[in-house]
Amino acid sequence: MKRGYFCVLVLVALIFASTSFAAERVVDLTATDGTKLKATFFPGAKPGPGVLLLHQCNRQRKVWDGLAQQLASAGINVLTLDYRGYGESGGDRFDKLPPQEAARVQNEKWPGDIDVAFAYLESQAGVKRDIIGVGGASCGVQNSVQTARRHPEVKSLVLLSGSSNMDGRNFLRDSANLPVFLAAADDDQLSMQTIEWLYTIDANPGKKLVHYAKGGHGADMFPVHPELLGLIVDWYVTTLVKTPGHAPADPNPPTVPADVQILNAIDQPGGPAKVTSQLEEARRRDPNATLFPEGLVNVMGYEHLQSGDAKTAIDILKLNAAAYPNSPNVYDSLSDAYLADGQKDLARQNAQKALDLLPSDTKDPEQLRNNIKQSAEQKLKQLGEAKN
Template identity: 45%
Template sequence: MCLRTFFSVVLVLASTAIAQNDSKSESQPHLPAPEVVSLNAPGGMVLKATYFAAGKPGPGVILFHQSNRTRHSWDDVAMQLASAGLNILAIDDRGYGESGGKKEQRAQYQDGDLDTAFEYLVSQPGVTRAVIGAGGAGWLGVDDSVEMARRHSAEVKSLVLISGETLLPQLRFLRQASHLPGLFIVSDDDEYPPTVEAMEWLYDCSASPEKQFIHYIGPKAPWLWYETSDPTKVPPTGSHGTDLFKRHPELKETMVRWFVDTLVKTPGHAPADAVASAAVLNEIESPGGVARVTERLLEVRKRDPQAQLFPEANVDIIAEDHQREGDNRTALQIFKLNLLAYPDSADANGNLADSYLRDGQKDLARKHAQKALALLDSHAAPASSWSDTEQRRGEIRKAVEDVLKKLNGSR
C-alpha cells in the first residue's frame, strides 16, 4: 500500500471515529429560524443567501456551493454548524440558484461579491469578525473559499475544501499561509476527474502543518466533461462536493467538528498532522536537524505562541527509536525539542526525565519527573496532546514513578 493511500485510509477512519464519538453528546439548542437574505452586490445585482444564526455570540462561516448545486446543498451542515455555536451564511453564486446576474460575469465581479458576503456576515449581531471560516465545494466553491481567505487573511482562520481546485494567485497564497489550517476532502469516483489530482495538489500547496486530507479510496470515474451546471453532461456518482454527505454521512459531523476545533476551541489552529509535517519530521532526523527545527519553532512562536510544527506523538516516536538504538544523546535533544513544543504535556516531561536519567543528569531528571506528576495531579491539561485516557495517564505515571524510584535508590 502506498504511503498516500495508507494515510488517506487512516484519515477516513479517523473522521468516522470523530463523528461517532462527538456528535451525540451535544444537546441541540433552540435556534432562530434560517433567514433568506438579499445582498446588494456590485453591478446592481442581488445575491440570495440564507443566514443560519447560532443564537449566541460566536465565529462565522461562509459556505460556497459547487457549480451543479445551489446554496441549499449546505442546509443540513449549516444547521449543524449553527447548533454548534457558529453563525453561517450560505450563498448562491452570481448567476446560480436564486442570485441575479450571469455566470459569465463571475470573474469580473467575484471579489466584490465575496466582499459583499463577508461584510454581511461580520455585520450580524454576535458574529466574531476576527474569527471566520470558509467552506467550499467543487471548483466554484473551492476557488471562492480560498479567494475569500486571500482577501481577508487576518479574519479567515480555517478552510474546508471539497472536490475542487483554484488558480495560481490562490495557490501562491496557500504556499505562504502557514497559519491557515485546512481540511481537504475528495473521492476517487468523483465524476469530474482529475479532481483527485487537483485536490492533492491543493493540499500539497498548503504550507500549514495543521492541515488534514480525507481521501475516499475506490475505482476512478471516467472523464466525460468538465464540472458543469448542466446535469445532462455528466451523470452524478454521488461523490462530488456536497453530494458526498449522502454517501458518507459521517462527513457532515467531521466538517462540523473541524470548524468547532479551529474556530471555537482553538481559533486558527488544528492539531499538527504527521503527513502535513513530514518535511519537518524528516529534517529532525537529518544532521543538525534538531537545532534547525528548534530555531524555526522559536521563530514562529514569536508571531504565534500557539503555533505547532509537528505532532507530539511522532517526535516522541523518533526520540524513542534513537533511545532503543542506544543513542540517548540524540534522543535527549529530540525529547527537549518535543517539550519545547508541548510544555504542558506530562508525557513529554516524563520522557525527558527518563532521558536525563539515562544521561546521568539526575537533578534535571528529578525536576521533569516531578513536573510530570504535578501535571497529572492537577488535570489542568491533557496528559499529552494525543491522548488523555485514564489508561494512558496511568502508564505515564508508572513510568515517571519508576524514574523517581531509580533516582531515590541511587542516593
C-alpha cells in the same frame, strides 16, 4: 395557580426565543452593480465565529443546509450564498453564458458579490468578526481561497473537490498559519488529484486530507458519507472556537501519489527544467514513464500563458509534450504558447503535429478531439498555412 401559569408562560417564551434565535432566515443582498443576491443566514446557538459557505457550480446554496444547521447548533454562525446567475440570485443564468462571458463573471463579478456576503456575515449580532471560516466545493474552492486572500480575518478553510489558480496556490504556500481541511473521492479523479495537489502545497502543519474511494463531486459526497458533515463541524469547532487559526498536526498524514507531488515541483520557479531532468532519468529505467498527470500540467501551462508569461508556459508545455508524445492536445497547447511568444514557425509545427496525431487518438473524448482539430486548423489558417 397564577404563579404556576406564569412559570409555564415563561418557559414557553424561553423555548420560543431559543427556537427563533436558531431559525435560519433568507437574506436579500445587493451587489455593487445593483444585482440582487440571495443568501441564507443560520444564527449560531450562541455568540461565536462565522462561516461563509460557497457552493459548487452545478448546485446552489441549499446544498449546504444540512451542514449549516449542524454548524449553527455547534455555536457557529453560517451564511450560504447563491452566486449571481444561480438559484434565487439575479443575473443571467450562468449555465447559459458563452464561455468567455462566464469567465468574466467569475473573475470580475463573483469576488465582489462574495465580499458583500462576507461583510453581511461579519455585521450580524453575535458574530465574532475577527474569527471567520470559509468553505467551498468545486468552483467554490477557488472562491474560498481567494476570499481568504482578501480577508485576513479568515482563520480556517474547508475545500471539497476543487482547485485554485496560480495566485491561490502561492497564497496557500505562504499561509503557514491558515489550517485547511480538504476532501475528495477517487471516482471524481481530476478533483482528487487537484485536492491532493493543494494538500501538498499547503504550508500549515495542521492541514487535513480526507480521501474516499467513492463519493462523487463536492457536496454530493455528503449523502454517501454522512460522517463527512461531522468531520467538517469538528474541524470548524477546533479551528474557530477552541483554538482559532490552529489545528493539531495529523498523527497519520496520508500518502499523496508521487505523480501529484511532482506537480508542486513543476509549479516552482525553475521547476520545469528540474522535472525534465527527472523525466529523462525515469525514461532510462522505463521508456513509458510519465511522472505527472497530463491534464493538470496543461492547465498550469495555460495559467502562465494567461498571466502573460509565455516563456514559462512554453517550458511547462514542452515538458508535457515530452511526457505525452502521442497526445494531440499537448501539441495544440504548445502551439498556443509559441504563438503567444511570437514564434510562428514553432507554433505552426506544433499545430500540424496535433492534427497529425488526431487520427490515432483513442484516449480523448470526441468533443475534445473536435476542439483540438478546430483550434489547430484555426492557428494554421491564421499563420497562413492550411492543413495537409
